[in-house]
Amino acid sequence: MNMGLVNVGLGVGIKDFRAVFVFLNRDVMHTFVDKGWEFGGEADVALKSEEKGEAESGAASFKQDIIIYQMTEAGIALKAGLKGQKFWRNDELNQ
Numbered sequence: 001m002n003m004g005l006v007n008v009g010l011g012v013g014i015k016d017f018r019a020v021f022v023f024l025n026r027d028v029m030h031t032f033v034d035k036g037w038e039f040g041g042e043a044d045v046a047l048k049s050e051e052k053g054e055a056e057s058g059a060a061s062f063k064q065d066i067i068i069y070q071m072t073e074a075g076i077a078l079k080a081g082l083k084g085q086k087f088w089r090n091d092e093l094n095q
Helices: 026-035
Strands: 002-023 037-049 052-061 066-088
Touching: 002 026, 002 037, 002 052, 026 037, 026 066, 052 066
Parallel strands: none
Antiparallel strands: 002 066, 037 052, 037 066
């Protein structure tokens, strides 16, 4: 899926990351795929380049039935805030 993000809080950063969403409820997953909105909070500390460096990220959804894991590939960040994300299907990956 593709993603757009608005984050309100304190901090600065740029990073390449992967997110894994675990849906504990089938209806919540279908609503997410169809509508694509997710709101929550995020905290980030990252200083990583390829295999060197460290990153700690935490994200929480306002919806109880979604668990989010973030894995930082590379980047630098120090931030905390509330976020709203819009996801939509990637046409190339969903043919």
